[in-house]
Amino acid sequence: MVIWTSMIWTNAIMCRLEELCKLEAHQDRAWYVAWSPSGKLLASCGGDKAIRIWGQEGDSWVCKSVLSDGHQRTVRRVAWSPCGNYLASSSFDATTTIWSRKGGEFENIATLEGHENEVKCVAWAPNGSLLATCSRDKSVWIWEVTEDEEFECASVLSAHSQDVKHVCWHPSKEILASCSYDDTIKLFKEEIDDWTCFNTLQSHSSTVWKICFDVSGSRLVSCSDDKTVKIWQEYLPGNQEGVVTTGNDSAWKCVCTLSGYHHRVIYDVDWNHLTGLIVTGDGGDAIHIFEEEEGSDKNQPSFNLKVVVNKAHTQDVNCVTWNPKIPDLLASCSDDGVIKLWKYHT
Template sequence: MASTQIVQLQSLKPDLHERAWVSIPHPSLPLIATAHGKNVTVFSLSTLSFHSALTDGHARSIRSVAWKPALPPHELCLISGSFDSSAGVWRWNKSSGEDDGDGLGQDMSRGPAGDETAKAGEWDYNLVLEGHDSEVKCCAFNPSGNYLATCSRDKSIWIWEDIASSESEDDWETIAVLNEHEGDVKAVAWCPDVPGRNSVGQRYYSVDVLASASYDNTARIWREDSDGEWVCVAVLQGHEGTVWGVEWEPKPRDNRFPRLMTFSADETIRVWTLEQGEDNADGDGSAMSQGLGGIPSTMRRSFREQWNCTAVLPKVHDKDVYSATWSAESGLIASTGSDGVIALYKEDEAAPSDPPAVSADKDSDGNASLSHNSSAAGGPQWQLLTTVPSAHGPYEINHITWCRRYDAGSTKRGEEEMLVTTGDDGLVQSWRIDVTSS
């Protein structure tokens, strides 16, 4: 029988002295960016130390960051979403001698001769994306990097398209503003580019799929239809509090469409599965009558997708679940939040490939509510492996993510995984997962 432990490694020594919101690893390089105050600090995952800083861009705190994917190794572009209602576009201004990605993962606080003031490069604040009426809560790129989604306290989601003629330039155009949520939009996430992603709605939609989470207790699924209109194709209802975030399954089983994970102020984590058939989309304009709700009648047509809650993970947290992350390598899920607990879950390998939905019960007011069991009978089974209480002492943990290890302590550099947590104490803490047989 195997035993699992979450073992503390070292902090990234950020010395931030203020609340840190998120830490986002670069998709291919050994870098991770942390948002705190009005700044973003980039750390090297090779040295677990300071790499560079993005400063003097925003008038208020930066809440979220996103790395632009699919760039050459020597190009870096980062988006910052701020409480000042704007998103900023930053570009790494490499030195003339830096012609590959090898140096980007090193400690850039010192020059070749050890001079602390000699930088190998610096960040340029190239462009401000304006339009939101209130705080920008989250920003995210689609897999190809040509679309950026931002969401805000103003209840809207904006989708921007990169129309620049070259990778080193910045020219962005707003292509959609989505206003169907009835509360602040807390998070957005694009479906990863994985097998099975294009198997649904090919006649109606582009390949990109966006999920959003809101104060209105719902998550929503969005697609671009054949007329170039972004439409809400599903409203995921069942949470009894703010949905703090959404995370897509990074590596689905059997080439099926990725599942979606949602986590909430109701202390639960739910997994949603798209009901797939020959044609899951309704093209008869009857989405309003199907209970989607919130979709304007002015839309020329709407297509409905059926998403079922197929699992509720074992109850661990006794306060808001602020963040959860799904590993592409192991399939494990880790979560954290207001109670400062880190929890680790594993799905039963024998789980059916097409599980039934979690059944809904009626509460005392006659409203439908989903069971808090770990799964429905016959559905995917999730088990709690281990927990770490007070992982950041008395402080709340705002974010958790899986991240590849590149440091000297890694046995398989660039392949082995670790967890990184970011908290109100300003620390960016790394953790390894130990599995032992007994």
């Protein structure tokens, strides 16, 4: 059944989210959903220790595979490799598992150990040669991926003072961003055969739950327990705006704060690399979509709320993610164990 979930008028254009389908996905809370690079498969994970792979058959989405032998506790995050042939999963059991996809079947080929407790996130670098993990143990680990499917720890980064919630890679450079319970965002790069923190971004007043680069990598969006979304702009050395930089490193400045829209903690944010839309999921069971005003000044950008769905799920919305190939297709998941697919209309 198709449900017109919500609509809002903005600049005389009616925008809405259409609920395409509802998947009873996990027997416990559903923590995360991730599209494959082709946009044709969706991986989900949850408190039931399982990973599910979903694909479309006709007009329906069905579970193609269940990966249930990789972890002993909650699976917190899943991430596809850029080539789509591997899936990484991180768990509260302090491990990260690597799955190889061959002939449509998934095989557990490696278990990465070293974190002292829950691994909160795992992310592949754009070229697939590096993997990053982060944990409640306050550390970020960088793993090198060899041609013979071996994974070797290249660096352990202890820049954060609290639980590290999320890691993500710059879309075109070997720069890693992380965010934490310590209210900060940190940027890392490799220098002289080791990884170092070269920038710390501070503006949030509480836990930073998620960060995401835009398609160019010159902007970053963050969401927080402080109920705000912030847009960060990169300023290169010698920038015409006169923003002070250090050495060859860029400076990052918070240029926009979206506040007053969310009434509970914002758990997730995703920047659509095809359309520029920003979507959030929060502890108030809601989904919000924002769009930058046309002609907006990059140094003081303005964003408009295009859609809000106040009861997108019956419990906390843990994840929202845009399909990488279909610009108006969105997936979400929740503490209610359900995955929903949505179509954005203008």
